[in-house]
Amino acid sequence: MMEQGMEEEITIDKLKTYFRTKAGYVRAVDDFSMSVKKGQIMGLAGESGSGKSTVVTTIFRVLPINGEVKGGKITFEEKDILSMDEKKFKEEIRWKKISWIPQVSMDSLDPLYTVKNQMMETILTHEDVSKAEAAERSYQALESVKLNPEIAEKYPHELSGGQKQRVIIAMALLLNPRLVIADEPTTALDVVTQASIVDLLTRKKKEMGFSMIFVTHDLSLLATMADAVTVMYAGQLAETGTAETLFKSPEHPYTKLLLKSIPDIRKWKERKLYSIPGEPPNLENPPSGCRFRTRCPFAMEICKDKVPEPVTLKGGHVVACHLVGDKK
Numbered sequence: 001m002m003e004q005g006m007e008e009e010i011t012i013d014k015l016k017t018y019f020r021t022k023a024g025y026v027r028a029v030d031d032f033s034m035s036v037k038k039g040q041i042m043g044l045a046g047e048s049g050s051g052k053s054t055v056v057t058t059i060f061r062v063l064p065i066n067g068e069v070k071g072g073k074i075t076f077e078e079k080d081i082l083s084m085d086e087k088k089f090k091e092e093i094r095w096k097k098i099s100w101i102p103q104v105s106m107d108s109l110d111p112l113y114t115v116k117n118q119m120m121e122t123i124l125t126h127e128d129v130s131k132a133e134a135a136e137r138s139y140q141a142l143e144s145v146k147l148n149p150e151i152a153e154k155y156p157h158e159l160s161g162g163q164k165q166r167v168i169i170a171m172a173l174l175l176n177p178r179l180v181i182a183d184e185p186t187t188a189l190d191v192v193t194q195a196s197i198v199d200l201l202t203r204k205k206k207e208m209g210f211s212m213i214f215v216t217h218d219l220s221l222l223a224t225m226a227d228a229v230t231v232m233y234a235g236q237l238a239e240t241g242t243a244e245t246l247f248k249s250p251e252h253p254y255t256k257l258l259l260k261s262i263p264d265i266r267k268w269k270e271r272k273l274y275s276i277p278g279e280p281p282n283l284e285n286p287p288s289g290c291r292f293r294t295r296c297p298f299a300m301e302i303c304k305d306k307v308p309e310p311v312t313l314k315g316g317h318v319v320a321c322h323l324v325g326d327k328k
């Protein structure tokens with residue numbers, strides 16, 4: 001049982017989110033637990049299809065129509081936000097206290113409105129302020145993400161990818177949220193722009209003191225920015241802990257293999273890019289016991305029979321693997 005204490009911004013406890021399909025349920029997130037401390041950047045990593053987006057769309061309550069929460073709790077400011085009614089969640093939490101930075105894409109900003117109008121709309125829907133004040137705050141927000149305020153009068157198609165992402169970040173921070181969900185925010189950008197966006201996000205986090213969940217399939221991106229890292233595999237927790245622990249002394253075989261697949265720039269000449277053999281399992285009918293056992297080089301008999309319970313090691317390091325069960 002994950003308890004919510006003073007230190008935690010958000011606690012996810014045994015979350016189950018499934019998708020209804022013709023063939024049955026896709027068990028996209030199955031008994032997944034994680035907590036994010038106040039002021040912390042939590043990286044949420046795992047291969048494509050591991051359930052990262054499903055976790056964060058469950059938090060933000062924007063699941064696709066066939067998604068169903070089948071169990072678990074998400075505690076934020078002492079309330080279970082999953083059982084809150086939609087009207088209250090919309091008025092009090094979504095955008096105001098928990099905000100969202102998506103991947104830059106065609107539809108992440110409204111093509112019909114200028115940047116300023118979109119920003120003002122966000123403020124005016126949530127706060128009782130004058131139009132002049134909303135406009136002023138929009139200009140300030142653009143400056144705070146190092147954009148020229150002239151951008152305010154432009155339409156999304158007139159902006160570069162990097163500028164668009166800065167506008168999206170400015171909008172996500174307009175209402176001074178406590179938790180920011182960044183869902184692959186740098187994926188569609190070139191490497192240099194990617195670095196400047198990561199820089200901007202870490203700077204804003206320090207200035208404004210929010211917490212962040214940074215979703216990525218690229219573990220290497222987290223090395224420089226995350227305080228803590230959670231690794232998911234096939235809808236479940238593999239391992240979570242401080243970034244230092246996860247990068248320097250990972251315990252789960254999956255985390256170890258993911259780290260092995262990060263190219264090391266210093267050894268590029270001798271490098272053979274490693275990728276984990278096999279495919280993630282079909283989540284309509286996942287393997288019994290540990291879901292990673294079908295690809296795990298260390299799989300044992302027990303891995304087939306029993307789901308590994310998350311084991312807590314030193315310093316909040318949690319590992320769900322039968323191999324570490326005895327090290328406690």
Ligand SMILES: Nc1ncnc2c1ncn2[C@@H]1O[C@H](COP(=O)(O)OP(=O)(O)OP(=O)(O)O)[C@@H](O)[C@H]1O
Binds near residue numbers: 020026053
């Ligand atoms: N609307 C849906 N209906 C049915 N299955 C879905 C739906 N959305 C996602 N899934 C399935 O749920 C599982 C988890 O997907 P999810 O998108 O959460 O993973 P992810 O780790 O975010 O991957 P990616 O990095 O590719 O976005 C996958 O097996 C996916 O095919």
